[in-house]
Amino acid sequence: MDRTKTKAAPAVALKISPARAPEEHRLTVAAKRGEPGVFREIYNAYRARVYNLALYSIGDSAQAQDVLQAVFLKVFRGLAAFRFESSLATWIYRIAHNECRDHHRRRKAPFVPLEAVLGSTDEVDPQPSSHEQHARRERDLIIQRAVMQLPFKMREVVVLKYVEGLSYEDMARVLGCAPGTVASRLNRALAELEERLRPFRQLL
Amino acid sequence: MTCLRFDLRKKMIPYIEGRLAGPGTARLERHLLSCDFCRALLVRLRTGHQMAQRLAWLSLAIDEVPQFDSGIAGLVATGATGRAWPSTWPDRLEALATPRVVTVLAAVVLLQLGLLVVSNRAVLLGEHSRTSVSTGSINLAEFRQLTIPELRSNTQPHVATEGYVEDVHTDEEEGTVAFRLVERPQSGSSFVVCEIMSPIQMAPPPEGSRVRVYGVERYDAQQDRKWYEVNPVLNIVALKP
Ligand SMILES: [Zn+2]
Numbered sequence: 039m040d041r042t043k044t045k046a047a048p049a050v051a052l053k054i055s056p057a058r059a060p061e062e063h064r065l066t067v068a069a070k071r072g073e074p075g076v077f078r079e080i081y082n083a084y085r086a087r088v089y090n091l092a093l094y095s096i097g098d099s100a101q102a103q104d105v106l107q108a109v110f111l112k113v114f115r116g117l118a119a120f121r122f123e124s125s126l127a128t129w130i131y132r133i134a135h136n137e138c139r140d141h142h143r144r145r146k147a148p149f150v151p152l153e154a155v156l157g158s159t160d161e162v163d164p165q166p167s168s169h170e171q172h173a174r175r176e177r178d179l180i181i182q183r184a185v186m187q188l189p190f191k192m193r194e195v196v197v198l199k200y201v202e203g204l205s206y207e208d209m210a211r212v213l214g215c216a217p218g219t220v221a222s223r224l225n226r227a228l229a230e231l232e233e234r235l236r237p238f239r240q241l242l
Numbered sequence: 243m244t245c246l247r248f249d250l251r252k253k254m255i256p257y258i259e260g261r262l263a264g265p266g267t268a269r270l271e272r273h274l275l276s277c278d279f280c281r282a283l284l285v286r287l288r289t290g291h292q293m294a295q296r297l298a299w300l301s302l303a304i305d306e307v308p309q310f311d312s313g314i315a316g317l318v319a320t321g322a323t324g325r326a327w328p329s330t331w332p333d334r335l336e337a338l339a340t341p342r343v344v345t346v347l348a349a350v351v352l353l354q355l356g357l358l359v360v361s362n363r364a365v366l367l368g369e370h371s372r373t374s375v376s377t378g379s380i381n382l383a384e385f386r387q388l389t390i391p392e393l394r395s396n397t398q399p400h401v402a403t404e405g406y407v408e409d410v411h412t413d414e415e416e417g418t419v420a421f422r423l424v425e426r427p428q429s430g431s432s433f434v435v436c437e438i439m440s441p442i443q444m445a446p447p448p449e450g451s452r453v454r455v456y457g458v459e460r461y462d463a464q465q466d467r468k469w470y471e472v473n474p475v476l477n478i479v480a481l482k483p
Contacts (some may be wrong), residue, residue: 087457178296202295214458216475219439221252228290
């Protein structure tokens with residue numbers, strides 16, 4: 039792995055769609071049959087989502103890549119003991135969440151702001167688009183930065199809901215808490231986000 | 243003045259998203275008519291929600307995510323636990339195909355067939371509108387009674403475990419309270435970290451007291467450590483010392 043990189047990718051308007059249920063089912067069957075390459079497929083199906091979560095949680099691409107590796111190592115080792123009490127996706131998210139949180143606790147270093155991760159907004163746009171699209175991206179990046187500066191637990195619940203698209207029940211499974219706790223934490227996070235972005239309200 | 247209707251406030255995001263069922267909507271709207279505090283919060287949450295929704299399309303670049311071959315294959319091959327794995331994928335899969343694994347995976351597939359379709363459609367199909375809030379869905383019978391050392395081999399999420407309370411502390415920034423649960427006071431043996439995520443609704447127990455915690459155990463296939471983690475979700479019951 040290239041550890042020399044200190045900057046993550048430019049933010050590209052790329053929505054990573056959740057894996058489809060039949061696809062997840064197929065992967066599970068393939069794992070059961072011992073089909074060659076199934077771990078690679080599982081990795082490829084979930085790597086972007088895990089990386090997204092790690093990058094939002096940690097704010098540094100090299101460290102997010104380390105977390106990504108650690109997560110999939112646990113996924114591959116844990117498959118044998120895994121009883122599938124949740125879906126494969128939820129289980130992988132849960133491992134990722136735990137790994138991010140351990141990383142966050144171990145590090146105790148100042149949080150790296152999003153600017154350092156994404157680079158300047160000039161390099162964000164691979165193909166200069168229309169003025170309006172560019173302006174919109176600028177506005178969205180302000181929101182993204184504000185999210186990255188929320189306390190860890192608030193950030194995580196926002197990312198799980200709005201980036202990864204999880205339900206309250208699945209967020210609860212991932213975070214190891216009750217759905218009601220997810221709801222109140224999400225309220226705190228959104229109220230905090232609103233407050234932090236209030237000065238930019240006219241701009242946004 | 244604040245308002246104590248935490249129950250209604252938990253429904254505000256589903257309400258904003260139009261996912262709250264009719265009776266819930268009516269209850270919330272009735273309350274909003276008479277509560278300035280909740281009305282002001284709803285306005286803030288709606289704004290926060292609209293802003294957060296814009297994260298969805300602004301995801302990070304997939305090109306930056308390492309390919310499988312870069313480091314993962316090597317790591318899996320050598321392994322953190324020191325067990326050498328076969329070097330090719332078909333061999334690795336053979337190594338995995340012990341009777342236990344095959345049994346587990348067979349059970350898994352059957353379960354998945356049902357569970358995937360029923361409970362995870364919302365996530366897997368991206369059908370956000372199907373999601374719902376059910377805060378009262380926890381059932382006492384789901385909690386497996388385990389001693390602290392037994393947590394080591396547990397893979398079930400809901401557990402009930404007992405011990406003495408030590409080191410109660412608050413995380414101001416996160417708004418949580420955490421404590422340790424030990425088998426015997428000052429024994430230095432394995433312990434459980436318990437984190438209360440909604441301290442308003444669940445008070446932390448006093449230090450030195452003996453309690454039973456009904457919670458969700460963290461499970462991530464890492465079994466070589468001395469501590470475990472159970473987040474109280476249902477209750478913390480005081481016991482006789
Ligand atoms: Zn109220």
